[in-house]
Amino acid sequence: MRTFRGGLLIGLAVAVLVGALAVIYEFYDTRTLKRTVRRGEVLCGVNKGLPGFSIPDDKGNWTGFDVDFCRAVAAAIFNDPAKAKFVPLDASERFKELQSRKVDILSRNSTWSMARELDYDLYFPAVAYYDGAGFMLPRSRNKETSLDLTGSKVCVQAGTTTLLNVADYFKANNMKYEEVKFDKLDDVVKAYDTGKCDTLSADVSQLYALRLNLSKPGDHMILPDMISKEPLAPVVRQRDDDWMMIVKWTLYAMINAEELGVSS
The missing domain is CATH 1.20.5 (Single alpha-helices involved in coiled-coils or other helix-helix interfaces)
Structure with missing residues (x-):
C-alpha cells in the first residue's frame, strides 16, 4: 500500500x-509562425508616427511603407493583409518588446548593427531602406553644412545609433557641442521646438517627418549632409528560422515587385 x-x-x-x-x-x-497562426494575426511593432513609414489617421487606420510590409507578411501567412495588428513602440522599448514576444516582428526605422544582433539576440533579415543621420536647425542660424555646427546644442534621442554618430562626427572634426538627450522622441522634438537646443539630429527621413509637426515648419531647414550610413531593416528574434525566412522573402518579393512594376 x-x-x-x-x-x-x-x-x-x-x-x-x-x-x-x-x-x-x-x-x-521560438516558433513564432505556430503562435501567429494560432492567434490569427501578426503583431507588428511600428513607429508611433512617422509619415511615409507608419502613421495612424484620426480613425486609427495605419499607412506607410513599414505598415504595408507588415500587411504583406500577413498576406503571406493568411492570404489576408488585414490580419496585421500594429503596436506602436518608441525607440527605447522596441527591442525589449520584441524580445519579450509582445510583438512578432519590428517593422519600424531600426538600424541594422552587429551590436544589436549580439546584445539583444535578434536578427535583421534584410535591408528595407538606406538612410543616414543628419541635422535640422532653424533657418535663422544661417548654416550651410554640418561642419558649421561647432558649439551647437544638439537634441537627440537616447538608445539610438544617432547618439553615437553625433558624438563620433563632432570628435572626428574637432568640433565642440552640447548633447541634450531624452528617452522619448516626443520630448526630443518638444525640446527643440521650444528652443532648449538649437539643432536636432536623427535619420534624415525622420527629420523631414518631424519637421511637419513643428509649430512653424517653414522656419527650419535640414542640412544636405549625411554623417552616417543607416541600413534600416525589419527585426525578428534569433533561432527562429521559419519565421525569419518568411519575413526575409516577403521583403525580397516586394522589392522584386517594385522593380518589375507589379506594384504600380
Missing part, C-alpha cells in the same frame, strides 16, 4: 513537472 501511494505521489509530481515544463516550453518556444 505504501509502495502504491509512494508511486502515486511520484507519478503526480512527475505529471505536475511535465505540465510545468510544457507551459514553460510554450512560453519560451
Whole structure:
C-alpha cells in the first residue's frame, strides 16, 4: 500500500513537472509562425508616427511603407493583409518588446548593427531602406553644412545609433557641442521646438517627418549632409528560422515587385 501511494505521489509530481515544463516550453518556444497562426494575426511593432513609414489617421487606420510590409507578411501567412495588428513602440522599448514576444516582428526605422544582433539576440533579415543621420536647425542660424555646427546644442534621442554618430562626427572634426538627450522622441522634438537646443539630429527621413509637426515648419531647414550610413531593416528574434525566412522573402518579393512594376 505504501509502495502504491509512494508511486502515486511520484507519478503526480512527475505529471505536475511535465505540465510545468510544457507551459514553460510554450512560453519560451521560438516558433513564432505556430503562435501567429494560432492567434490569427501578426503583431507588428511600428513607429508611433512617422509619415511615409507608419502613421495612424484620426480613425486609427495605419499607412506607410513599414505598415504595408507588415500587411504583406500577413498576406503571406493568411492570404489576408488585414490580419496585421500594429503596436506602436518608441525607440527605447522596441527591442525589449520584441524580445519579450509582445510583438512578432519590428517593422519600424531600426538600424541594422552587429551590436544589436549580439546584445539583444535578434536578427535583421534584410535591408528595407538606406538612410543616414543628419541635422535640422532653424533657418535663422544661417548654416550651410554640418561642419558649421561647432558649439551647437544638439537634441537627440537616447538608445539610438544617432547618439553615437553625433558624438563620433563632432570628435572626428574637432568640433565642440552640447548633447541634450531624452528617452522619448516626443520630448526630443518638444525640446527643440521650444528652443532648449538649437539643432536636432536623427535619420534624415525622420527629420523631414518631424519637421511637419513643428509649430512653424517653414522656419527650419535640414542640412544636405549625411554623417552616417543607416541600413534600416525589419527585426525578428534569433533561432527562429521559419519565421525569419518568411519575413526575409516577403521583403525580397516586394522589392522584386517594385522593380518589375507589379506594384504600380
